[in-house]
Amino acid sequence: MLAGKRILLVIGGGIAAFKALELIRLIRKEGGAVTPVLTNAAKEFVTPLSASALAAEKVYTDLFDLTDEAEMGHIELSRSADLLVVAPATADLMAKMAGGHADDLASTLLMATDTPVLVAPAMNVRMWLNPANQRNVALLEGDGVHRVGPDEGDMACGEYGPGRMAEPQAILAAIVERLADGPLKGRHILVTSGPTTEPIDPVRYIANRSSGAQGTAIAQALAGLGARVTFITGPATVPPPQSVTVIKVETAQEMLDAVRATLPADAAIFAAAVADWRMATASGGKIKKDKSGKPPALELTENPDILATISKLKKGRPRLIVGFAAETDDVIKNATAKRKRKGCDWIVANDVSPETGIMGGSENAVTLIDADGADSWPRATKDQVARRLAQRIADALS
Numbered sequence: 001m002l003a004g005k006r007i008l009l010v011i012g013g014g015i016a017a018f019k020a021l022e023l024i025r026l027i028r029k030e031g032g033a034v035t036p037v038l039t040n041a042a043k044e045f046v047t048p049l050s051a052s053a054l055a056a057e058k059v060y061t062d063l064f065d066l067t068d069e070a071e072m073g074h075i076e077l078s079r080s081a082d083l084l085v086v087a088p089a090t091a092d093l094m095a096k097m098a099g100g101h102a103d104d105l106a107s108t109l110l111m112a113t114d115t116p117v118l119v120a121p122a123m124n125v126r127m128w129l130n131p132a133n134q135r136n137v138a139l140l141e142g143d144g145v146h147r148v149g150p151d152e153g154d155m156a157c158g159e160y161g162p163g164r165m166a167e168p169q170a171i172l173a174a175i176v177e178r179l180a181d182g183p184l185k186g187r188h189i190l191v192t193s194g195p196t197t198e199p200i201d202p203v204r205y206i207a208n209r210s211s212g213a214q215g216t217a218i219a220q221a222l223a224g225l226g227a228r229v230t231f232i233t234g235p236a237t238v239p240p241p242q243s244v245t246v247i248k249v250e251t252a253q254e255m256l257d258a259v260r261a262t263l264p265a266d267a268a269i270f271a272a273a274v275a276d277w278r279m280a281t282a283s284g285g286k287i288k289k290d291k292s293g294k295p296p297a298l299e300l301t302e303n304p305d306i307l308a309t310i311s312k313l314k315k316g317r318p319r320l321i322v323g324f325a326a327e328t329d330d331v332i333k334n335a336t337a338k339r340k341r342k343g344c345d346w347i348v349a350n351d352v353s354p355e356t357g358i359m360g361g362s363e364n365a366v367t368l369i370d371a372d373g374a375d376s377w378p379r380a381t382k383d384q385v386a387r388r389l390a391q392r393i394a395d396a397l398s
């Protein structure tokens with residue numbers, strides 16, 4: 001997704017610097033090239049050799065390294081990239097950027113560039129919330145600097161709150177969003193995927209056999225066409241796609257909350273196999289065997305229907321909503337009725353009878369149902385189905 005693109009990666013001096021090494025790996029896996037630049041402080045956390053080995057490129061560290069200046073001046077270095085990424089962007093580095101300092105190679109490159117800049121801040125929560133830092137963040141935003149994160153969570157210093165650097169995968173997603181070309185560039189699409197799990201008690205849960213493979217392939221294909229994808233997934237067995245923002249949930253209610261928090265979106269693809277029911281009241285303690293040998297009665301209640309809820313939104317409904325219909329009998333008839341009942345625009349129907357091997361398998365045979373009727377696609381790999389669907393979505397949104 002990043003073939004032919006070059007990222008100049010400025011690694012700042014913070015404990016999150018080690019995650020920048022993973023970011024180099026991810027960018028290269030997507031076909032992009034990385035030129036690493038380490039600040040002096042960064043060298044205390046990661047070695048230039050590790051950055052260079054992972055990037056398979058020369059690493060730049062010093063403004064006054066004359067050999068580098070002879071080979072490539074800092075002006076040229078800063079402009080030969082398609083995007084400058086600062087990760088981790090420390091409070092100090094952002095202050096330098098906001099103040100226009102140029103007293104080392106990293107800050108000089110950032111001053112000299114006319115290429116877009118993306119920062120991934122990382123610092124202690126108090127530093128992040130400090131008014132001086134917040135002022136600098138606002139100044140940088142005003143200057144058109146893009147930002148990903150910081151996340152909220154446990155910090156290396158033992159505190160909790162906003163300040164943790166965004167995960168490398170989320171930084172990659174932000175990079176792809178800026179650089180990937182394609183018909184869906186500038187569009188935001190949310191995809192739900194995987195099963196949901198509903199607790200019975202602290203150790204047991206209701207689940208289903210969804211692997212998340214089809215939803216993952218769709219998210220990947222949409223990102224491949226340039227979309228910014230938010231991928232909301234239950235506990236799937238396949239790993240999430242690389243270049244998208246991933247939100248992990250467990251229950252149907254959590255998935256609905258995450259979907260609502262993710263809107264607005266241009267399109268929403270509901271590929272998750274959401275559990276229809278949950279326990280009316282999940283037990284706080286482990287349910288013990290009854291001495292009489294009588295099994296416990298599990299009282300269930302219906303989960304919210306995420307697809308129907310979002311399809312029926314009066315305000316903020318995505319322009320295109322695609323649902324899935326997993327059926328074992330009368331596939332097209334049931335799926336056509338489901339499209340009407342749920343109020344979505346398209347339904348991707350598939351036969352999940354065990355003999356088809358589709359649930360948990362690598363292939364799928366789907367029928368796309370819209371207001372005009374049903375279009376059955378030949379059986380293909382889930383990746384191929386995903387690419388065809390992504391192209392259809394791109395056509396519909398164009």
Ligand code: CTP
Nearest residue numbers: 270271272274303304305306307323324325326
């Ligand atoms: N879906 C959802 N929320 C639910 C149940 C389903 O968002 N609580 C979505 C799924 O992601 C899928 C579509 O609805 O896109 C259809 O799912 P399916 O399981 O086939 O349908 P059900 O609503 O469960 O209907 P039925 O059990 O009658 O087949």
